[in-house]
Amino acid sequence: MIHSPPLSPLxxxxxxxxxxxxxxxPRS
Structure with missing residues (x-):
């Protein structure tokens, strides 16, 4: 798997x- 670029603010x-x-x- 290729490394994805840094996530953008959006x-x-x-x-x-x-x-x-x-x-x-789930809530416990």
């Missing part, structure tokens, strides 16, 4: 917002 923001919408682990 990509970081998108991933951050996407992570908030989809919790990694």
């Amino acid at each position: 990509e970081i923001l998108y991933l951050f917002l996407y992570g908030l919408k989809t919790p990694r682990k």
